[in-house]
Amino acid sequence: YLRTHRWMQRFLATQLVFVPVTLSPMFYAIYAAESLGTGFGDMDDFLVFFGIGLLAGIPLWRLARTLLGVRGMYAGSAGVGVAAAILCIVSQRWHPLPGVWGFGPVLLLSALAGQAVWTAAYDWVFGHASPEHAVVVIIYSKIMFSLGVIVAGFALSVAAEHGPALWPLGLLLALTALACLAATRVPRTTATI
Numbered sequence: 001y002l003r004t005h006r007w008m009q010r011f012l013a014t015q016l017v018f019v020p021v022t023l024s025p026m027f028y029a030i031y032a033a034e035s036l037g038t039g040f041g042d043m044d045d046f047l048v049f050f051g052i053g054l055l056a057g058i059p060l061w062r063l064a065r066t067l068l069g070v071r072g073m074y075a076g077s078a079g080v081g082v083a084a085a086i087l088c089i090v091s092q093r094w095h096p097l098p099g100v101w102g103f104g105p106v107l108l109l110s111a112l113a114g115q116a117v118w119t120a121a122y123d124w125v126f127g128h129a130s131p132e133h134a135v136v137v138i139i140y141s142k143i144m145f146s147l148g149v150i151v152a153g154f155a156l157s158v159a160a161e162h163g164p165a166l167w168p169l170g171l172l173l174a175l176t177a178l179a180c181l182a183a184t185r186v187p188r189t190t191a192t193i
Contacts, residue, residue, distance in 0.1 A: 020175040024110040036164035053111030073120035074183040084109035085173035153185035
């Protein structure tokens with residue numbers, strides 16, 4: 001099926017390019033912990049920002065799905081991820097806000113960005129695959145995505161441990177910008193479900 005359906009090849013490639021977007025909350029949490037040091041205390045405040053990002057994503061991505069379709073959700077997700085990376089770079093470079101207020105909005109945006117990826121992916125699959133193939137395509141793509149998460153998760157966590165250096169943030173910004181480019185190749189179609 002993968003060899004005979006070009007959309008499936010593009011779908012899997014796009015999902016793998018979006019791995020850094022979905023892993024960015026974990027990256028920023030590790031980076032913040034390394035940057036703020038052991039005297040920072042617990043991460044409860046970061047969980048509040050993460051939760052607000054997830055809750056804000058519900059109406060936002062529903063509206064984006066309705067108005068912009070699959071491509072709009074991918075592009076929006078990558079765009080919010082880029083905004084989070086830029087905000088974190090600005091926060092780390094010039095320190096306009098202290099501690100949790102410097103990293104909290106970044107974590108909120110990264111949670112918001114990662115939330116749309118699989119919703120858009122399901123729309124893409126159900127818009128192109130027949131009902132009998134859709135489940136197999138989703139399972140296969142989850143397996144491939146999980147392998148990508150293993151590799152990218154390790155690499156991003158090692159990079160994040162170098163906080164407060166700016167190069168890990170630049171790396172994540174570059175990977176998220178690559179996701180923006182990949183979003184332009186996503187079809188506009190939406191699911192009929």
